[in-house]
Amino acid sequence: xxxxxxxxxxxxxxxxxLTLGVFDGLHLGHQAIMKQVADRALExxxxxxxxxxxxxxxxxxxxxxxxxxxxxxxxxIEGMGILGIRQVLVLPFTRELAALTADEFIEHIIFERLxxxxxxxxxxFAFGRNRGGKIETLKICGExxxxxxxEVGEVLLRGxxxxxxxxxxxxxxxxxxxxxxxxxxxxxxxxxxxxxxxLGRTLSFPTANLEIINRVVPADGVxxxxxxxxxxxxxxxxxxxxxxxxxxxxxxxVETHVLDYSGDLYGQxxxxxxxxxxxxxxxxxxxxxxRAQINRDAERARKYFEHTAVRKNLAVS
Numbered sequence: 001x002x003x004x005x006x007x008x009x010x011x012x013x014x015x016x017x018l019t020l021g022v023f024d025g026l027h028l029g030h031q032a033i034m035k036q037v038a039d040r041a042l043e044x045x046x047x048x049x050x051x052x053x054x055x056x057x058x059x060x061x062x063x064x065x066x067x068x069x070x071x072x073x074x075x076x077i078e079g080m081g082i083l084g085i086r087q088v089l090v091l092p093f094t095r096e097l098a099a100l101t102a103d104e105f106i107e108h109i110i111f112e113r114l115x116x117x118x119x120x121x122x123x124x125f126a127f128g129r130n131r132g133g134k135i136e137t138l139k140i141c142g143e144x145x146x147x148x149x150x151e152v153g154e155v156l157l158r159g160x161x162x163x164x165x166x167x168x169x170x171x172x173x174x175x176x177x178x179x180x181x182x183x184x185x186x187x188x189x190x191x192x193x194x195x196x197x198x199l200g201r202t203l204s205f206p207t208a209n210l211e212i213i214n215r216v217v218p219a220d221g222v223x224x225x226x227x228x229x230x231x232x233x234x235x236x237x238x239x240x241x242x243x244x245x246x247x248x249x250x251x252x253x254v255e256t257h258v259l260d261y262s263g264d265l266y267g268q269x270x271x272x273x274x275x276x277x278x279x280x281x282x283x284x285x286x287x288x289x290x291r292a293q294i295n296r297d298a299e300r301a302r303k304y305f306e307h308t309a310v311r312k313n314l315a316v317s
Contacts, residue, residue, distance in 0.1 A: 001080070001087065002086065003077055003087075004088070004090065005092065007091065007109065012113060012114065013087070014049075014116070015046045015047070015115040015116070015117050016041075016047045016049040016087065016115060016117065017037050017040045017041040017044060017046045017048055017116070017118045017119075017120075018037065018051060018116050018119055018120070019033050019049075019050055019051070019119065019122070020051035020052070020119075020121070020125075021052065022056055022164075023076060023080070024070050024071060024076070025070040025183060026071070026079040026080070026183070027155075027163075028155045028182060029122065029154060029162045031184055032152055032153075034048075034050070034083040034084060034085060035084070037049070037050070037084075037085065038083065039084075040120075041084075041086075044117060044118070047087050048085050048086050048087070049086070049088070049114060049116075050085050050087070050088045050089070051088075051089045051110075051114070052073075052076065052088065052091070053091050053093040054073045054090050055093055056069060056093070057093050057098065059093075060093050060095060060098065061095075067164070067165065069214075069216070070167065070168060070171075070214070070215075070216050071214070072214065077090070099129055100128060100129060101128050101129045102128030102129070102137045103141060105127060105133060106128075106141045107141070107145070117147050118148050118150070119150075121134075121135050121151050121152065122152055123151055123152065123153060135149060157181055157182055162182045166182065167183060170182070171187055171217075172219055173219055174218050174221050175277075176223065176276065176277055177275075177276060180275070185273075186226070186273035186274055187273065187274050188271055188272060188273040189213075189214040189272055189274075190212070190269065191210035191212040191214075191254070192210070192211045193208045193210060193267060193270050194209050194210075194211045195209070196253070205257045205291075205298070206257065207239075207255035207256055207257045208227075208270055209253060209255045210254045210255070210270060210272065212254050217252065217254060218240055218277075219240070220241035220280065221239075221240060221278070221279060221280050221281050222237065222240075222279050222280075223239075223240070223275070223277050223278060224237060224274075224276040224277075224278060224300070224301045224305075225237060225256060225272050225273060226273045226275060226316045227256055227258055227270055227271065227273075228270065228272075229258065229261070229265070229268075233314070234259070234316065235258070235259040235260070235305050235316050236256050236257060236272065236301075237256070237259065237278075237294075237297055238254065238255065238257075238274070239255050240252060241281035242281070244282070245287070245289075254272075256272050257298070275304070275310075278297055278301070279297070
């Protein structure tokens, strides 16, 4: 997949079937849009293309209301590739870009630069100065420039609208199972394994302390997780919190114990997916009580992975 951060990059090609948006999280609603773009591109011989923005437009225009993003831009791009997108144009969002009218954006970027044949827009998404670019605008301009435009309907889960905002709330509340259903996959974080206080070894449960790059982290507690090591997803248990039993931390810590694994992970980049919440983080009377609880957590995690549905849907070692 080709990724471009410069609108004038000579490698950008067309004609295209495209969509545009932030697409934070790449949830089921976003996936429906990507599938439409990829399928139509295959049928027409065009290039399935996404226009996205970095940083989030509100971070520039209204920073006090800007949401913490579920994914980094690189994580989003990687996910788009998995969904069949072959070309991504990442527009650096600036006040100059925001000053473009919707008509200017459509003419100079969508039509002239990307030679769009078809454009698909998520329901309610707007672009251009004062959010003037809506599906109606695209359809009118499409008649002039020779492309078609269509709005892709919302995806609902049990009657509830799926949105990045809702998923952020669920994750921050520790409701990772419902978030997983809306995302169509487990929510994951990524970070470098750094040296901690090495208390896990004292408890016979060595942990990988993650320096997380994602801004949205699940609520404090203990979770069944899967961690990617050397290309294989391995069973793990992850604690998020301040470790109150051992003196506490000034900042929240994400630490993962990989079940039945003894390798050295220091310095590696580790991806961890949150599958199921086991319990709240709590303060125990001492190390023995904490050790006993960690044993119980590990056993519950092992049992979780033995469920038939889990074994069928998750390729975890």
